[in-house]
Structures are given as structure tokens and as C-alpha cells.
Amino acid sequence: MTEGRIYWNPVLETLPQEKIRNLQLKKFKNIFAWAYDRSKFHRSLYEKAGIKPEDIRSFDDIRRVPKVEKSMMRDIQKKDPYPYGDALCVSLEEVSEYRQTSGTTGQPVYQADTWQDWEWWAESWAFILWAQGYRPADRVFIPFGYNVFVAFWAGHYAAEKIGAEVVPGGVLDTQARILKIQEVKATAMMATPTYVLGMAATAKNKMDIDPASLPINKITCAGEPGASIASTKSRMEKAWDANVYDHAGATEIGAWSFECTEQPGGLHVNEALFLVEIEDMETGEIIDEPGRRGKMVITALDRQAQPCIRFDSKDVIEWASDPCPCGRTFRLIKGGVMGRADDITKVKGVLLSPAAIEEVVRGIDGLSDEFEVIVDKKGDIDIITLKVELMAGAEDQKKEIEPVLVDQLRLKTNLRYNLEFHDYETLPRYEVKAKRFKDLRKKH
């Protein structure tokens, strides 16, 4: 019955862009007025900028609304009510969900949601799962250490919402999770790319199980950009013989984008629930045309307890030029999230994106999935060390692999590296978000 229905919401997802823009403007006015009326922080921020709700009449007006940065959230949360601070728009009694950011970029931020917000989280994930081919007949395994982080909690609730069956793989270890997938014949899974690859390696090397023989036919990734990096996606798809789809979201924003089954080389922005603006990283100019990278400024148009209005996410993205063959009118961002403005750092005067290194390493047979990049300084000179692992059985291929690696790195990143080849399984392994990039220059 549901198999032929390709859209979660056939009206919203095919709405002409002009109508989407009208809807976004209407919703922006509402959420702005909501925050202005209920949050001390937002009222003060907007009064200082001289903007009242009635001043928002166009997208040009929206662009005058001050942005909010994560560092501001940390200051906000030093104030009452504890622990959320004065950006909270509801009473503490109305808060039903606590989550926090992972603290990758510093002190974690606490996130409050009402039950309505939590329904909204599940709704935004329902768009994702439906677009990625999840249906009520699916049995979804979630190998996620259910805790204070939001990502797969919302995926769990959304899978239930669309009518699928959910098997929570919470406190099991990796081998037990693989056995459970086998036992219950799970058809779909959600995990970080690091863990998807790690599970496959465990199945093969420690359990003598080929993950491709398991019934998983689709995997949704979150938390890292890997599923939008062609070589990483290809490794995951080959290992599991499954379609791997990317999604991007964040605790303080929501699940704002998704790849569909067409795998168009980019992510659809859910423009019914979010307003995404791309800002030039140097001039601050808003970029509407395809092909120019900038950092994302995003508004969650319906999130109420702790609103996300013009949040400076620092995710680096660009609009794609072509529409998606799936028929959705939600615009695509090309290649997914390319990195964070914070991570894309200058080394030897050249912009270095860790994602570009990942694409090279995982594109070379004979190298394992793990690697580490360390940027340091010797005198005034930047030194980049790239540690890679040779696969078990490929120890004698170093001579062939090294020149390919050097060439590809120079081609894709325009930089030279000190290369270190390590034995298989000697670099650190990660279960959730990997920390493969270290910039030690600030320590000097």
C-alpha cells in the first residue's frame, strides 16, 4: 500500500520554490515573534539591532536579523533558568526532553525540547527515512549507545512514526550487535560512517561474517560527513551490500537535510521546516547561486522551546545547480556538508579540508579505513603528518601505494605530507564521532 508513495508529504515536497519561499517567510515571522515575546535573550538581541516582529516583511529584512553563534549559547546557559538559560521560551514544566551537544568544539550546549518539539524532531526525521526508502515493513536496527546525544533517538522515534519496527541496539557491544542483526533479520540501520565501517571490519576480521551477507539493505548515516564522501560511501556500500544515505543535522538545529534514494550527489534541504542561507565566509554576502561555497546560517522554522533563529552553524556548503530526478523541489546542497568553517584551516597558506584527505585515503585499495592527520609547526613552517594503515595482507604493497597516495593528495589538496605507514589495527578506533584531525600549532 505504501510502497508506491515516494514522498512523506506529496504537497510540501513538490511545492514550487516560489511558494516554499512564501511559506518560509510566513513561518520566519511567526518564530521571530514567538522568541521576541518569550525569551529575554532574543528580545535583548533584537532590540539592540532595532528590529521588531512587524519589521520582518521580506527576505532582506530577515538578513538584518542578528545571527546567533554557539559561543553565545554557552553564555546564555550561565543564566537562569538552569541549565538552559534565558533563551528558553517555555516554562521548565513544559520541557520534556533534555539533550546536549557532543562538545566537539568546546563546552557542550544543553538543549530543551517540549513534547511538541520532540514530535517535530521525529517529523523531520520521518521526511528523511521515507525519502531513503524506509517503509512500515522495515525492521530497523539502531546500534547506538542511547544517551544524552540526540541523533539516533530522533531516528528511532521517526522509524516508529513511519510504521517501521525498531530494534534498539543500545548497550550491546559490536559483536553482539552484528549477531542481533543476523538473528532478527534487520533490513535497515542507522550509525555514524566511522561505526558502519568499524562494524563491517569487526564482522569480517573477528567473527568471520561477511557483512554483505546480512539482510541490511539500507543504512542512514549521521554525525560525520562520510556518507557524502564518494570513496567512504563506496566502501560502506560494498562492505554491507546496501545503499548508504547521508543526512545532516545538529542538536541545536534539528534534522535539516537528507539524501534521497536517487543519490544525486547532494542533500535536500528540508525547506518546509528550515530556512537555510549560505553566507560568504569573507564578505558575509548571502549566496543564492549554485557553485559558491559559504557557511550555513539556519533557522528552524517550527522549533519552540529553545528557538534556533539565524544560527551560524559554520557548516560549509554550496547550492547544487541541477534539480533532483526524485521530483522534490527542496533544493540540494552539492556534496553534502563539506566541513566546518572551523576545521577548514590554512596550512602552508592553502585551505585544507579533512574531508578531502578522507576521500583520497578511502579511495585507495590496500589502505584501511582509519587515518590520522596531524598539523604541527617546525620553526615557521607548517608540517602535515598523515598516518595511514596498510590492510592486513597488503603489507608488501607499500611501494605501490605510496606514490599513488602522494599524487592523489597533491591533486586533491595541493599540499605535501609526511607519510607514516602503520600496521593494520594500530591507529585508534572510534565508535561514534572520530577525531582524526589534530592541529597542534596552537599549542606552540
Added chain:
Amino acid sequence: MSEKIDLKEIDRKIQEIKEAAGELKQMAGEFPALERNTVRILASIKMLEINISDIVDY
């Protein structure tokens, strides 16, 4: 696609359910089971509004 769906009629029914749920919440008094379950119903109704009512005029 949208021509085949009567958004106005769907929205009318959503508003009816919303009104009834709101009335139930008002009647909850010392009846937490009634109040808390209607809070959840109202949250689900909000999702119907996001999916349907917000675009009824487009």
C-alpha cells in the same frame, strides 16, 4: 499532485480535532491522565498543521 488532495477539507477536520482536544484539556482538572494525553494529542495535531494547514492557502 496537490490538485488531487482537498487540503481545505483536511484542514477543516484537523481544526475540529484541535478544538475537541483543547476542550478535553480544559476539562482535565484533577485528571492528569486526561491532561497529559491531550498534550500529546495536541503535539501530534501541530504536526498535522505543519504538514497540511500551513500550506492550505498555497
